[in-house]
Amino acid sequence: MRSCAICGAPVERGDTVCAHCGCPLPEEERRGGRDRGLKIAIAAVAFLWLLTAGLWMLWPRLSQAAPDREQAKGALSGGLAPSPIVSAEPTPEPTPEPTPEPTVEAAPSLPPSPAAAPSSAPEPDSPKTVEKLELFSWWWGYLFLNDFQGENPVGKDVVQVWGYIGYTTDQRAFFEIYDQRDVNDDTIPLISFYAELYDDHLVPVIGSRDAWVLDRFLDQSDVEPLTLYLREGNLKLSYHYEAEGQSCDLFCMLVPED
Numbered sequence: 001m002r003s004c005a006i007c008g009a010p011v012e013r014g015d016t017v018c019a020h021c022g023c024p025l026p027e028e029e030r031r032g033g034r035d036r037g038l039k040i041a042i043a044a045v046a047f048l049w050l051l052t053a054g055l056w057m058l059w060p061r062l063s064q065a066a067p068d069r070e071q072a073k074g075a076l077s078g079g080l081a082p083s084p085i086v087s088a089e090p091t092p093e094p095t096p097e098p099t100p101e102p103t104v105e106a107a108p109s110l111p112p113s114p115a116a117a118p119s120s121a122p123e124p125d126s127p128k129t130v131e132k133l134e135l136f137s138w139w140w141g142y143l144f145l146n147d148f149q150g151e152n153p154v155g156k157d158v159v160q161v162w163g164y165i166g167y168t169t170d171q172r173a174f175f176e177i178y179d180q181r182d183v184n185d186d187t188i189p190l191i192s193f194y195a196e197l198y199d200d201h202l203v204p205v206i207g208s209r210d211a212w213v214l215d216r217f218l219d220q221s222d223v224e225p226l227t228l229y230l231r232e233g234n235l236k237l238s239y240h241y242e243a244e245g246q247s248c249d250l251f252c253m254l255v256p257e258d
Contacts, residue, residue: 129233130256132199135173139163139235139254143177143190150246153214154179154190161190163235163254165197173197175204175228177252190214191237191252193226201229213250216243 003010009020017024130137143159145152163177173196176189183189193211195202204211204218204226211218218226228235237252 130230133165133197133202133230135165135167135197137165138257139165140181140257141234141252141254143179144251146249146251148246148248153241153243153246153248159190161252161254162257163252165195165202172205173202175202177254193218199230201227203227213239213241214243216241 004018004021007018007021009018012019140160140162143154143161145154145157145159159179161177161179162181162183163175164183166174166176168174172194175191175193175195177191178187178189180187191213194205194207196205204223206218206220206223209217211222213222213226222239225239226237228237233255235252235254237250237254239250241248241250
């Protein structure tokens with residue numbers, strides 16, 4: 001509070017004369033009041049400028065942090081799904097279902113073996129089944145010899161044999177039985193004859209000294225006993241062999257070679 005220099009009465013800031021004594025106040029006192037008011041105004045303007053600058057610098061961060069107005073409206077109206085709450089605990093992995101063990105089916109039973117031959121020789125295993133006779137086909141099985149009179153013509157009671165249905169260069173079918181699988185032009189078959197070939201049987205075609213069983217040539221009386229029929233996938237031969245001073249019964253069972 002200022003005071004009048006004449007009477008000492010207090011005067012208000014900005015007064016030009018003393019209200020108590022009416023004396024004019026000195027110019028410097030009025031100027032001092034104006035200066036102080038100007039300083040206050042300048043300080044206020046500087047404060048507002050700093051505040052404005054600070055807001056201008058903070059505006060990008062505030063705009064990024066503030067939610068979009070349309071998004072906020074959508075969230076309030078139910079149009080924006082709330083973000084899921086991520087739990088700090090790990091999600092347990094699903095337990096894999098046990099893999100069922102494969103069912104083992106029983107192995108199919110093998111087809112029945114050919115009819116028992118009159119000997120204890122082994123029978124062919126798992127014979128291949130055929131429905132008709134074909135050229136250039138191999139067969140295999142056993143030749144059994146029984147009821148000997150005289151010497152055994154082959155020296156054994158049971159012989160493993162291989163049969164073959166072939167075709168000659170002059171277009172004639174034939175059937176032969178060998179005591180070995182590897183044959184050539186020098187191999188002499190145990191049984192050999194030309195034949196008429198049908199789907200389920202073959203009939204011997206016997207000429208002059210062109211067909212034989214072991215060491216005996218055949219004739220027309222041998223056609224019927226040597227006719228072979230396909231029965232249940234195999235061929236069977238039953239024949240009574242006679243030669244000078246010896247005889248025996250022959251039985252041969254053949255199945256298709258795999």
